[in-house]
Amino acid sequence: MGIQDAVLSRFVRGGEDWTPVTGGESRAAVLRSPDGASFAKVVGAAAAEELAGERDRIEWWHATGLAGPAVLDWSSDDDGACLVMSAVPGVTADRLDLDGLSAVWPHLAETVRDIHEVSPDRCPFRRDLPAMMQRARDVVGQDRVVPDYLPQGWRDRPAQDLLDRLETEYPDRLGDERQEAVVCHGDLCLPNIVVDTETSRVSGFVDLGRVGLADPYADIALLLASAREVWPDEDAGRGADAVFATRYGETLDGARQLFYLELDPLTWYA
Structure with a gap:
């Protein structure tokens, strides 16, 4: 059996x-x-x-x-x-409509901040950039990239080209992480966030297999990209990013955000 x-x-x-x-x-x-x-x-x-x-x-x-x-x-x-x-009570955030996600969005930003403020000394797990870059090299080297996971502009291009581009930024991003490693969820997209629709508050997070110390943008980049699928247009998306930045308490760094958004799909095996 x-x-x-x-x-x-x-x-x-x-x-x-x-x-x-x-x-x-x-x-x-x-x-x-x-x-x-x-x-x-x-x-x-x-x-x-x-x-x-x-x-x-x-x-x-x-x-x-x-x-x-x-x-x-x-x-x-x-x-x-x-x-x-x-089970975590509630519904996953990917099932919310525009009004539902807009209502919970400020509390979600604050909750992500609270996770990132947990003392790194308390976390025994790592999801650091050297390990994730090596995983990306392995996935690309074994030709196991899932094209549908890639950003739109990269789906018809060789994955090695994307990896090469990330390699050029790697030293700078490694410096960022060494200065600001925090506890990260590691796969912070809407399906992994559970919401109490009665209170418009986050009730919990699921799929915790990638929890570990990492650059906060490993979380921020995935969350904002995932949420962009809900906002009706670019202006609304930028407005949501601004709300997140205000409630989270940080001016968003576009270069770090793009780096992690492009790195993440190279770390999942087909």
Whole structure:
């Protein structure tokens, strides 16, 4: 019996199976419990170590007092592993309409600031630029880039060209990170942010497998780019960026923002 079958049989209650969850870019199988109170993430043996890292990050995040899931159970065998975690109440921010995202946007900026203000000394995990650049070199070198993840202007060009451009900026960006490494979510896009629509406040963050110390723009760049898909035009997008900058408390650095927006898609394997 494979790990996924074992997990399903273990968590069946009253004849009701856990429900597969669709969407997202993870290669893991994600299942929701019949009562919706918890989720199980199941991977094969090749990804078991990575899932164990996510488990450890969730436990740290939760213990630190940041809003997100709690680890409920962990199981593994030669076929793979399963992580069971509590659900975060609310809806993911990618499901909000323009009014809904606009309402929560100021609180989201403040919440991201609060994450970034957690003392770096408390965080045992790293997502630093040397590691992410090496991952990008590996992905490009193995020809495993996912074209659909790339910024629009780069989808018809060789990924090596984009990597070469990033390499020229790497020394400057490494200097930025060494001066300002903070606790980052690591994949801060709208589907990973859960919102209480009654209060228009962030209720938590999910998909914590990339939590670690990094340049704050590793988060900021992804969040602002993800949100741009909701604002109706460029002026509205710039206005949202300005609100974010004011509530976050920093004048946005366009060069750092673009660097991390272009680096991130090179760090995901096809």
